Amino acid sequence: MGPVAKTGRILSGMRPTGRMHLGNYVGALENWVRLQNEGWRNYHMVADWHMLTTGYEDTSRLQDDIYDMVLDWLGAGLDPEKSVIFIQSEVKEHAELHLLLSMLVSKARLERIPTLKEQIRDLNLDEQTISYGHLGYSVLQAADILLYKPTHVPVGDDQVPHVELTRELARRFNFVYCQDRPPVFVEPEAALTAFARLRGLDGNRMSKSVGNTILLTDTPEEIVRKVRQAYTDPKKARATDPGRPEADLTELDAEGRPVHPGCVVYEYHRKFNPEGAADIAARCRAGTLPCVPDKKDLGQRLSDALAPIRERRERYAADPDRVRDIVAEGNRRAREVAAATLAEVREAMRLKVPWLEGR
Numbered sequence: 001m002g003p004v005a006k007t008g009r010i011l012s013g014m015r016p017t018g019r020m021h022l023g024n025y026v027g028a029l030e031n032w033v034r035l036q037n038e039g040w041r042n043y044h045m046v047a048d049w050h051m052l053t054t055g056y057e058d059t060s061r062l063q064d065d066i067y068d069m070v071l072d073w074l075g076a077g078l079d080p081e082k083s084v085i086f087i088q089s090e091v092k093e094h095a096e097l098h099l100l101l102s103m104l105v106s107k108a109r110l111e112r113i114p115t116l117k118e119q120i121r122d123l124n125l126d127e128q129t130i131s132y133g134h135l136g137y138s139v140l141q142a143a144d145i146l147l148y149k150p151t152h153v154p155v156g157d158d159q160v161p162h163v164e165l166t167r168e169l170a171r172r173f174n175f176v177y178c179q180d181r182p183p184v185f186v187e188p189e190a191a192l193t194a195f196a197r198l199r200g201l202d203g204n205r206m207s208k209s210v211g212n213t214i215l216l217t218d219t220p221e222e223i224v225r226k227v228r229q230a231y232t233d234p235k236k237a238r239a240t241d242p243g244r245p246e247a248d249l250t251e252l253d254a255e256g257r258p259v260h261p262g263c264v265v266y267e268y269h270r271k272f273n274p275e276g277a278a279d280i281a282a283r284c285r286a287g288t289l290p291c292v293p294d295k296k297d298l299g300q301r302l303s304d305a306l307a308p309i310r311e312r313r314e315r316y317a318a319d320p321d322r323v324r325d326i327v328a329e330g331n332r333r334a335r336e337v338a339a340a341t342l343a344e345v346r347e348a349m350r351l352k353v354p355w356l357e358g359r
Contacts, residue, residue: 008151010035010191011144013045013088018065020072021213022302023198023206025309026271031154031193033077042083043148043334046070049088049095050141053134054123070327072216075313080326086334087327088144093338097143100345102136104172105165113138114161142166145188147338152191163190177348184344198271203231203264214302216309223306224299231264232291239290245281265291265298272301 012032020029036042046066052059070085078085088094110116116138120127125134145153145166153163170185178184199205200212207213214226236243247262266284270277283289316323346352 007039007041009041009043009148010152010154011043011045011148011150011188012154013047013144014069015047015050016062016066016069017051017208018061018068019208020069020076020216021206021208022216023200023213024072025076025216026198027156027193028154029073029076029078032073032083035154036079036082042078043150043337044073044078044083044085045144045334046085046087047144050137053131053137054119056131056133067323070323071313071316072309074316074323074326075216075309077309077312080330084330084333085327086330090331091147091334091338093147093335093342094140094143096342097147097345098136098140100349101143101146101169101173102139104169104176105139107135109165110135110138113165115158118158138162138165139169142169146170146185147341148334149186149337149341150188151186153188154191154193156197157192160190160192163188173345173348181348184341184348199261199264199267201226201230201264203261214306216306217313218306220299220303220307223303224296227265227268227295227299227302230268230295230298232295233263233284236284236291239292240287242287243284243289243291245284265295268298268302272305273298 010032012028014024014028032042032044046069048062048066051062066087073085074080116135119125119134120130141162142165145163146169153166155163167187170187173185174183200207200210201214202210202212204210204212208215214223218226233243233245235241243263245263245266263284266277266281269280273280280289280294284294343352
């Protein structure tokens, strides 16, 4: 990715999975808040239709999960005066543009999306019975992005292939339909987050279903209790044993992952205690830093870092009418932009019906 402009427009969103965890904050929310405060024009989407690609059978908790996630977004610092917060299914133009863009991409191209392959593997799905909606969710994601003509899309490295497909579809549309007119779509750039991924407390991928997360709503006591269980170097059996805080990349398993992935506590220190992380690593390697006080220190730092988020969230939770107004206004503002883009799309594709005007 080339140099990022000082300001521009971004579109980013999340599937509504309920309360957010530390990985959501580090991988996305923190970056969204920084960009809005730097003067970017932010559009943030609750991607409820995307939830259906892998969870269409049970939508009983969907609305509760949406509400909880919006509260966490606001608690994290998203300002509705600066950032548009909206729900995907409330802006029907997403569905229309998804349909139109789906004509411009092949099934084979969609099957090459790396995250689709990962989902098929992780969810033990049969490639022959995967749903049409699941196969095409990356086209819906492209429609989500292109509707708002963003200059950049903040993503983790695993989502870069989706942005590349979005750029391809923008180019394809402009080439096919805009030969005699200005292009409808800009090609957005992927803006990688500086600390895109944080491992779970057990050293594996962070997931609420596994139970290895710290939630933004966790109390100080819960945070301290969870950090006590965090993964550290298994060879550091005694407090005076030298540890290995960093991942050892010289020894990999069959799937190319480090056999010794490094200490999770040190990884969290690097993010939430950057000034002290180097000293912690040095003392750990020297065998002068026991794990128990190190974890206690980290638990307090995490508690202090999350306190303003938790307090801000509680204020919004005490005023549900305000939350509803924020999302309703966000939906209105999103529809306004999306409708204008769709008008351009219909005109470029000659789907506008001039002989019915005035009827």
